[in-house]
Amino acid sequence: MLRFKYCLIFIIASAFNQVATSAQKLIKTGISSSGLAIPRYASLKSDRVKLRVGPGKKYRTEYIYVVKNFPVKIIAEFDNWRKINDVDGSKGWIHASMLSGNRYVVLVRKNFFSRKELARHIAKNQSMLFSSNTENSSPVAKIELGTV
Numbered sequence: 077m078l079r080f081k082y083c084l085i086f087i088i089a090s091a092f093n094q095v096a097t098s099a100q101k102l103i104k105t106g107i108s109s110s111g112l113a114i115p116r117y118a119s120l121k122s123d124r125v126k127l128r129v130g131p132g133k134k135y136r137t138e139y140i141y142v143v144k145n146f147p148v149k150i151i152a153e154f155d156n157w158r159k160i161n162d163v164d165g166s167k168g169w170i171h172a173s174m175l176s177g178n179r180y181v182v183l184v185r186k187n188f189f190s191r192k193e194l195a196r197h198i199a200k201n202q203s204m205l206f207s208s209n210t211e212n213s214s215p216v217a218k219i220e221l222g223t224v
Contacts, residue, residue, distance in 0.1 A: 109153055110172075118158075118175045120146045127168035131157035138168050147180045183219050 120141055127139040131154040148170075152159035156172045163182050183203055201221045206213040 109155075114153065115149050115151050115161075117179045118148055118150055118160075119178050119180045120144060120148065120170075121174050121176045125170060125174045127160070127166065127170060129168060131155065131159070131169045135169065139166060145176075145178070145180045147182055148175070150175070183221050183223055 120143065123142055123144040125141040126137045127141065128135040129138050146162070148160040148162050150158045151161050151167070154169075157169045158172055158175060159167065159169050160175075161167050202218050203221070204215045205217045205219050207216050
């Protein structure tokens with residue numbers, strides 16, 4: 077009887093080891109349980125999205141986003157919940173139904189260079205967007221910092 081208990085404990089421990097090894101392989105390869113790459117970029121579907129401290133409605137709301145299409149980086153998954161990181165460095169969990177695969181950007185700092193003749197038309201909180209990365213490309217838009 078004692079030998080049977082030790083065999084059963086060994087089998088259970090081996091099963092847990094297999095599950096842990098499989099999970100580590102998924103993490104190392106950067107593939108999530110949804111089959112999509114981790115990390116990846118997404119955006120908010122709504123203009124009211126709750127960022128929670130854990131993956132579930134029982135966890136408290138840390139923050140409420142009020143900007144539709146705000147870009148986020150998905151850094152982990154648990155069931156239907158996605159752990160995200162935003163441009164301000166905030167991290168938390170959002171339900172997958174509140175996220176879109178459409179990608180947007182936010183201009184967060186002005187360390188871009190523009191041609192000298194255009195520099196006088198740009199305010200301190202703005203930057204220029206050009207049609208390409210060549211020196212002779214034409215300006216497309218003036219963008220204020222923080223714009224989605």
